[in-house]
Amino acid sequence: VRILGIEGTAWAASAAVFDAERDDVFIESDAYQPESGGIHPREAAEHMHDAIPRVVERALEYARETHDGPATDPPIDAVAFSRGPGLGPCLRVVGTAARALSQALGVPLVGVNHMVAHLEIGRHTSGFDSPVCLNASGANAHLLAYRNGRYRVLGETMDTGVGNAIDKFTRHVGWSHPGGPKVEAAAEDGEYVDLPYVVKGMDFSFSGIMSAAKQAYDGVSASNASGGSSDERSESDGSVPIEDICYSLQENVFGMLTEVSERALSLTGSDELVLGGGVGQNARLREMLAEMCAQRGAEFHAPEPRFLRDNAGMIAVLGAKMYAAGDTLEIEESRVDPDFRPDQVPVTWRARSER
Ligand code: ATP
Structure with a gap:
């Protein structure tokens, strides 16, 4: 399974490719740096607008270079994106990019909770x-x-x-x-x-x-x-x-x-x-x-x-688990949620005996 992850909840415009068989995570990020003060939501969203297409293109390039299936197959199996929590204007840019890509490549869409992804990447790398x-x-x-x-x-x-x-x-x-x-x-x-x-x-x-x-x-x-x-x-x-x-x-x-x-x-x-x-x-x-x-x-x-600060690698890794569990989203139900709490997420990807 190979998943393209896209992250953009606040400052990091980031795209990643996770190859589950090889446990390989490629991450391309572009950070927003405020000229003065803290993060301005509008400026951060403008940064997403500029940087998301660039980082996604770089990640897709990597996916194509490392893809060993038929050239006619999409180089990834699904697109995972950070649905929230985060700044609304940033999330909307990322949501739009993820929907467009999933439709263009004809692969499913996976909506990831950013805070659960922070947890699951630690679970993944620690075992x-x-x-x-x-x-x-x-x-x-x-x-x-x-x-x-x-x-x-x-x-x-x-x-x-x-x-x-x-x-x-x-x-x-x-x-x-x-x-x-x-x-x-x-x-x-x-x-x-x-x-x-x-x-x-x-x-x-x-x-x-x-x-x-x-x-x-x-x-x-x-x-x-x-x-x-x-x-x-x-x-x-x-x-x-x-x-x-x-x-x-x-x-x-x-x-x-x-x-x-x-x-x-x-x-x-x-x-x-x-x-x-x-x-x-x-x-x-x-x-x-x-x-x-x-x-x-x-x-x-x-x-x-690279997995602690905001990054799309963790979105792709959790996206792969959700995809394997059949936990995908229809476009109509893929709205972003700036207040998405981790305890709102049904954990579909852990062994049934644990649930
Ligand atoms: P969230 O994941 O809640 O959306 P976020 O998007 O702001 O948070 P993170 O990348 O998780 O982003 O964290 C950024 C924060 O980490 C910033 O507040 C920054 O000051 C802090 N930070 C980065 N490096 C260090 C460090 N060495 N010591 C303490 N804080 C740090």
């Missing part, structure tokens, strides 16, 4: 059977585990996604998007300063820590930052060094994610954890998760970086 998954991405942060035919959300952010929270802080200090790698680099020279740490049961919140981090950078002490006009605020002893803020942000934010991941392992009785999402490229987060797993005798797996 784990039924792991808990921590999805630490830009717009999301949650723990997933399989039970009775669905991936259940065991815990999640009560406000923003983890990467978006970090990016908001770096925008505040004037660093270009994306902020995560810059925080990681600055944290290397930092020391711990006190910042909020908010875990409530299985859920966590990032808004308090991000406000406190901005205030620490501005040199506004937390006690008088909330009340009064800016004129009335008194300056604290001065701005906290940015390295210390970055270090402490990482310690607390990743500590929160690690604590809830441990609780999810304990709740499910699973001894396998996989990581998903762009923030998963962070070495400190991986170190904390690996240590926690080692302490409880669990196995930890983080896919290689």
